[in-house]
Amino acid sequence: MNIHEHQAKAVLAEFGVAVPRGYAAHTVEEAAQAAEKLGGPVWVVKSQIHAGGRGKGRFEGLGPDAKGGVRVVKSAADVKASAEEMLGRVLVTHQTGPKGKQVNRLYIEEGAAIAQELYLSLLVDRDTSRVSVVASTEGGMDIEEVAASTPEKIISFSIDPATGVFPH
Incomplete structure (x- = not known):
């Protein structure tokens, strides 16, 4: 079964697991609305494709210095700009292979101070x-x-x- 991160977090939350608040977005407008609902000062804009390595991946057509498919941003304007850059583009990661996968959905999540990653x-x-x-x-x-x-x-x-x- 392949489910996206936002779907997995919804299931975990149903069973009482603490997960950061977030909203799925299919359009730039939905991403901007999600940022507004969440408030700031930090958001994470995450490409939702069935592949790992999204943060280290690269979008086709954006050049070698472009940001990856998971971005920590510090303004609602940057959420919108990231959504404009990511939606509809092909994200290439070490798991997608050179053909990559098109990003049709984002997950806009509240930022969190991460003490430890497991x-x-x-x-x-x-x-x-x-x-x-x-x-x-x-x-x-x-x-x-x-x-x-x-x-x-x-x-x-x-x-x-x-x-x-x-x-x-």
Whole structure:
């Protein structure tokens, strides 16, 4: 199942997980309205495509110095300008390959002071048909690099569907 970040956060919020407030936007006007509803002083404008590495990705046609698909901005005008630049463009990341993916939706989220970044993933292991849990205290922005250089900092285990998760 592929869901966007804003959809995943809505599900988490339904179950009481604290997530930053945010709004999906399909147009520049919706992005500007989201910024107004959230208030400031910091917003995060996030491309919603089914691929990782969005922040480090690059938009086709904007040159090598252009900002990526996740941007921290400090004014409502910058939210609007980022939306104008991102919507309808193709974002190329290490996971999309050279063809990239067109950005048709943004997630405008309130900024937050991040004390610590952690990584947690639940995924289906197709070889075992079990859910695997992957976690790290090293954050998620460069989890591939963590896996390559310090694999001991990543913990993973599979959940047996017959017995579930044990407390230990």
